[in-house]
Amino acid sequence: MAAGSIESRYGWGVALASMAMVTVGFGAMYLIVVGMLPISQEFGWPRGVPSLANGLVWMGAGVGGVIMGWWADRRGAAETSLVAGLALAAGCVMAGTMQGEGALYFSHAVLLGVFGNGALMAPLFANTTRWFDRNRGFALALTGSGQSVAGMVWPPLCRWLMDEYGWREVMIYYGAFSLATIVPLALVLRRQPPASPVEARPEGGPPLAAMTLLTGLGFGLSHVLLCGAIITCCVAMAMPIVHLMAHAVDLGFAPARGAEMLALLLACGFVSRLGFGVMADRIGGIRTILVGSVAQGLTLALFIWVDGLVGLYLAAALFGLAFGGLVTTYSFAAREVFPESQAGWRIGIILLSGTFGMAAGGYVGGFVFDMAGHYAVAFLTGVAFNLVNFAIMLFLLLRLRPSRPATA
Template sequence: MPAAQSTPIPADRYVPDSRYAYTRLALSLLIATILGAGMWAVIVVLPSVQAEFGVDRAGASLPYTVMMFGVAFGTIVLGRMMDRTGIAVLLGVAGVGLGGGFVIAGLAPNLVVFSTIHALLIGVFAGAGFAPMIADISHWFVKRRGLAVVIVASGNYIAGTIWPLVIKFGIPAIGWRYTYVGIGLFIAVTVTPLALFMRQRPSARMMADAEAATKAARADVGMSSRFLVLLLIAAGFSCCVAMSMPQVHIVAYCGDLGYGVARGAEMLSLMLALGIFSRIGSGIVADRIGGAATLLIGSFMQGLALVLYTLFDGLTSLYIVSGIFGLFQGGIVPMYAVICRELLPPREAGAKIGLVVSATILGMAFGGYVSGVIYDYTGSYRIAFLNGVAWNLLNLTAAGWLLLRRRKTPDVGGLTATA
């Protein structure tokens, strides 16, 4: 009688680095790009809003300012929600909330209502497209976690490339109000059903393995979770204060130098375009040498670019320096998420990454403002660039100290050598 043959156990398709993980990665990038409309639309419609409501430029800029505070708040609250309910529920809520926010804003009778909607709906739910999405995808990769994180983070930059073009086409054709309404309806009918494909959650075994790996890595660093989060918050805030100087003021700077705002806009576009390559490249590097080391490299190069801004102000030089700045600054912020997943409990990934990312957003808001204040007092951007260098040194110090705390090199994918 022939021996009984054992039935092969089917492979689990819902495991890290699987085909399903890569499918989820592609879908996450798409959703992040769609939700990214919330952070870019108001910038494009600002002149139209100013003319419609009859306010000055400062008043017309208010919706953007309160929207950014809404994004910072949303990354924290929605990050905690993601940890508890999973990303699918969050995206369903965000699709309705962000879509509805655009529709209501498009019908707003005055600037107060327009600004309020940007703070409470558009800003908050646009936050779902960054930190929570990054936290979710980090659970589905081990060997290529760094690359997966930066790909999803690039959705914001891709949105900044696509959505302004869509809106600029829509405004002369149907006006800014109907353009807003159209964007809202598009988000609602795309993100909400796409959320159904994100229902799968990491298994208990996946989370347990990740918990053991991060606990070992955190013991290697020798600091508590709370202190590490505080360190990353300080590092994220300081790096983005420095980062905001060229991003927020390069257009005005070129105007002051006599090159015209169009040249400055080209330099800003160059930064964002190269920032996409920077993010992807930083993920590849992080998978080889770890998040802290990659952060240190990016911080050093960003600081170098800021110093070069103080030394060269020729048109060609500014294009080159802006290119250097873009090639390295884009990969910095996602590294905080990579470090969180290397060292912090995975069940708190959404909340912790949300806290750190919110600090980077507030750093951008503060840095853009304080650079303007420095310019008003000095009549020059030179001191403002040097202020950015000083804040960057704080970030560089934090990143270097964290790297030195690593007494041994862990498996940057998140597994111990024997796992």
Template sequence: MSAYLRNLEDRHYALVVLAASFMMLVIANGALFLLVVAMKDIAATFDWPRTIPSTAYSLQFIGGGLGGILMGWWLDKAGMGKPALLGSITVSGGSLMIAGIDEAWQLFAIYGLVIGLFGNAAMFSPLVANITRWFSRNRGMAVGLVTSGQSIAGFMWPPVFEYGLGTVGWRDTYLFYGAFGIAAMVPLSFLLRRPPPKAQPRSAAVEGSALDPDAPILHIRPHTLLALLCCAIVGCCIAMSLPLAHLKSHATDIGIAPMEAATILSVLLGGSFLARAFAAGLLMMKIGSLRTLFVFSALQAVTLGLMPMAEGLTAIYLLALVFGFGYGGIGPTYPVIIREYLSEQWAGRYTAIVIMFGTFGMAIGGWIGGLGFDMTGTYHAPFLLGVAFNVINLVIVAYLISATRRHHTGRLQAA
């Protein structure tokens, strides 16, 4: 089997890389959703306020974002195989360690350092940056399919974990998940050791622009564009993190049974899968990556604003599905924007930088939700605050779209 894979042409092996990357995201993101599902149980075990497990949720994103810079550099230097192996071991090993915690600092350290800094840091931005190097055609679809692994994780894991909590408790559920992660992800990481094909040569003008980090692109200098993307992703990630971290808890707080509440999260991530695997890539082919980002971000903002007013299981199911569709479509756009408008030479590092700011947004959103609940007793105010941050994202993206139009207009006038 290994000899057969080694002899595959690059265009065929690209599908192997895509499938392995997808599966690694499905499995690795279980550590995130296990904390979301077990948040109330862990807090109840130690009589903690909900801010404590929410902080662990946030630290995972902060650690993953900071570690992503190192992993992006490692990807550019050594390829995807070694970061993927490290991430497989640390995400799974950290989950095994969670089963034995007794203090809040242990929960913080494991999620922030082991699972975040050395685990999930290798599991999103490097995998996404790597897949852009394997596909020149249909790149948006490839990125969407890989990132949809997060959505499938959110669709698949919550009911499984809820069943585990109800039968063996949260500690043993962490043990079973960690053991499964080691057995499944380590072999997958070996499939990612093969280097991607060399990029197609560009024209001299384009190549010179790609290698000059200060060359103006779309009337926006590359470093300015990178900074704007970092600010934009913070806004949309604060908004998307609030329901991801707290919708299950919010649903049980308003009287919905725990298993049904877990399925709400599955519906949300099911909508996300549809957007990432199909809609986002197709829409980017039709209207471009920036406009696609604006459409899905606007959909996310509207549905998040309606969540505090939703009552009853059917209404929450519907909002969760549409919110998930909006949230899911956002994820694939940023790597494609980076790949289209910034230097390919530093794609791994640029992607890691933007994703790092996204993880900061996810961390802030999770923390805001827990703090807001502890202060007010509901999630209404945190959800509405998330809408305000989402609007900031829309303003920045609208500016970038207008800059693109000015650039295209200038080219037509010059012609």
């Protein structure tokens, strides 16, 4: 590693272990999606019941990120990761043996959500930032890419396993798998991150990384603006992700084509996430989000006009390349303007805001479609939210003037 850098081979091992844990954690969140039909059929439930469980696990993960991020700031990410392994195992077993709605909702909201994925995302993101100074953006992207890997790997695999063995068995064994993988990986995080020279405190003064922030906006307002930015970003982001398959069917294409478009979108998002990490290391997090905001808005607008099969595949690929790395870059931006000691809970609140945005975006897209009768107006609404996101981030860039990354 470069002289004066805190980076090490062990730090890259931490990033890879974190990515693996995120991959396993997000796999548990997909179980209810893949098992929606057999679960509904066994209990005679409307699909709204497992759909609500899916929403609860996302909201629980967002709320848990704040709580567990605060804990990780004080006790370290190893402890919160151990909690996650135990909670994911208990949640999967409870969901796999449940006999009613109450157990389904509790297992997803509390065990898989608050103490499962909530104990992984924000703590692991914050911990990864503490091991890197020159390649922080790429390391964050590597950790966050576990989400994309989970989306590509677990749904088809779990679908096949549920067809062969049943949804209850798959959930129970996935719980055992979570325990067997996350607990050993959590031990990798027991070593304390190196002290960062960027975070060194002058005598009686604030962390150097926050100096430009304190001369611009206050901690509270800047945090609120970052949360507002990720909400508007995720509202726009969610519309194609949630409604692309339905949009393709409305245009006369087979559902399988819509599924292929969504898979292509997510695969390109995986590539984009790593590319955004490299860009953030070069030009900074806030500038990278601005570039991504422009790209997301332009590619989202393509869905308003494109109605051919080839055009939709191309639009899906371009949108995936535009949006894939945005969420993890918000964590990078938070570390540009907030001190290391506050990284966990502040990133947790930002990610919680992102889950609200994703949930709202899916709902708003469906609501506007019901009102207008087609998706063009819904996608146009997403573009409007994206413009608000761009305005917020441009304001932050002009007022905060974050310091240039270490490689500059």
